[in-house]
Amino acid sequence: DAGVTQSPTHLIKTRGQQVTLRCSPISGHKSVSWYQQVLGQGPQFIFQYYEKEERGRGNFPDRFSARQFPNYSSELNVNALLLGDSALYLCASSPLGAEAFFGQGTRLTVV
């Protein structure tokens, strides 16, 4: 069975640019969450979507946005990239009320 898949796996962007990260959840999972993991820290919650609606938002600026599609896949967009946005971005999917399963992540480097 396919797990959570994220694309791309690695990305290099310049300050000020915009980036879109993609996530396909495990089949049957309707909830998708996004996390940012900076080196040396644990994952920090960015967004959670369920049935295409935003169900939670972490303490991130409005430059971060996301959406979920009818097939439950999701995109995370970050505008006006800063050097500090360099991190591993993780997507997790879960059936309602159960543990979250993570993808391998997208490593974003902002130069």
Add this chain to the structure above:
Amino acid sequence: DQQVKQNSPSLSVQEGRISILNCDYTNSMFDYFLWYKKYPAEGPTFLISISSIKDKNEDGRFTVFLNKSAKHLSLHIVPSQPGDSAVYFCAASPDRGSTLGRLYFGRGTQLTVWP
């Protein structure tokens, strides 16, 4: 404001011995706790969880203990194996009843199991 704390950044254990990873939390609203394991270049993998109504949950070599009064949980791995070498994250959720969309993670503990 770190609501989930893993105060030991690293732990080194000999193969066959017990590994004990510790985690403390500050938010009394947390009612579900999880441990994830992470290898380099991979996403976190769910390991074991425990509800706040229990004080112990066991799954094979892995046991999680919860002390609600102390706001402390620990993960025991017995016996430890070299393949267990990874970063272990403690995570907590305030509302398992709906969805675990929001997890609060500690900074992780790097476990090294040597032969």
